[in-house]
Amino acid sequence: MTIRRHPKATVLLLAVVAAAAAILFTARLAQAFHTQFIAQNCNTNNPQPTATFTRHGSTAVALHAQYEGYQWAGGCWNDNNIDDSPGDQTSNPNTGGEGGDCSGFTFKVWRESTDVNDAGAYQWNMLRYIHGPYTADAFRLGDGAPNVTYSKSGLIAMDALASYHHIGLIYATNADGTDQIIEAKGEAYGTNIWTRTYRGDSNYSGVRRLGWTG
Ligand SMILES: [Ca+2]
Ligand SMILES: [Ca+2]
Ligand SMILES: [Ca+2]
Incomplete structure (x- = not known):
């Protein structure tokens, strides 16, 4: 059986559906924007x-x-293996x-320390909200007392590869010259381990944190 509608009724129905979808989308966007994760979960405790x-x-x-x-610009997370704040507006601190x-x-x-002249080690709890003074590019340039540029061929686990826009840590090296990189990748990706070719990419430089005791 075919349901016939008057053309004007169909147009009206479509308009109502579109309006409802727009309201729902806006509500979801607002909801994602307002997870208030930092406000509700994070602290400002001193590091150890x-x-x-x-x-x-x-x-x-x-x-x-x-x-x-x-x-x-974030720096606070829990360990429930769920992205608690998906779909936020990007590039908004x-x-x-x-x-x-x-x-x-x-x-x-x-x-690291918030003091760029201090190369000492400080344990920040994962729920301690802190970003620190360095951008990816600052790390790339070896800025700060704890950080130096380092030959890409000599990089090992927990050294970094940094570009003007991004920095990732080596989790493990692969036999084919790629690396398993652990990194906070982006709003749509969260934080995870991916196989990357940063080591062979001229946009990326090697960076090492100094002072490891083992
Ligand atoms: Ca986790
Ligand atoms: Ca989580
Ligand atoms: Ca997010």
Whole structure:
């Protein structure tokens, strides 16, 4: 059986459907924007200075962030393996969502100080909201007392590859010259491990955090 509608009724129906979809979309956008993850979950506790810090230990720190979210200028996450703040507006530091951005993630995993002249090691809890003073490009240039540029061919686990826009940490090296990179990749991707060709990409430079005790 065919249901016949008057053409005007069809147009009206489509308009109503479109309006409802627009309202729903706006509501979802607002909801995503207002997860208030940082406000509701994160703290400003002092970091713990650590006399020893190892590549193995920092790998464990990095793995807590795996499967969590991404937040532009962010630096606070839990470890429930869910992105608690998906679909936020991109490149907006005020969305207040879960996760680090690429440089905030690196800062925390490398246990750095907010004082760029201090090369010491500081353990920041994952729910401590902190981004740190470095952009990806600052890391690329080896800015800050703990950080140096380093030959790409000599990079090992927990060293970094950085470009003007992005920085990722080496989780493991692959036999074919690529690397498994653990990184806070972007709003749509969150934080995870991916096989990358950064080491062979001229836009990327090697960066090392100094002072590992093991
Ligand atoms: Ca996790
Ligand atoms: Ca989470
Ligand atoms: Ca997010």
